[in-house]
Amino acid sequence: DTEVTQTPKHLVMGMTNKKSLKCEQHMGHRAMYWYKQKAKKPPELMFVYSYEKLSINESVPSRFSPECPNSSLLNLHLHALQPEDSALYLCASSSGGTETQYFGPGTRLLVL
């Protein structure tokens, strides 16, 4: 099974809302990632978890809060977002730092 699943597929939220994005993989991968992608741009790395520990935070604003409850799950908690945070949020996983990353279908987020 080389699938990474993400929920929800679409999310509309107001600037005062709190919501969470979820990601799951069952490939036994030790690394999981969150990316943000704006239209017609490449994905931008936000966070990397390695062995369930946060190893990379690419200076992401604190209104984005990642969580890795176990080796298969990755969450991204959202609070007090801005309209410019509207984007496609992609989750990925890999077996190692230089290996293939497997991406989920993404959550398309709209902040009003």
Add this chain to the structure above:
Amino acid sequence: SQQGEEDPQALSIQEGENATMNCSYKTSINNLQWYRQNSGRGLVHLILIRSNEREKHSGRLRVTLDTSKKSSSLLITASRAADTASYFCATDGPISDYKLSFGAGTTVTVRA
């Protein structure tokens, strides 16, 4: 940070023709990967080529890597309408720190 640069930005070809896109990068790498993205969905891994490899094939895909020129090319032969997508190269850095740097992408349109 975006290390890779791709050209052309966009490519329109007739079904059955070949499509070639190029990627250049700045620092030494362990691996270079190519991904495809259909219409704002998740990225699909196409091929990974290691720094000690010069050419790799997968089905209708051919990837070359020239580390002396810090460049790679992706050739899609006998293109199909289903190949219409954005294609991204992604490089890791000299340190295996889980970071992939994506190029700006090439948008390929295959006309029936």
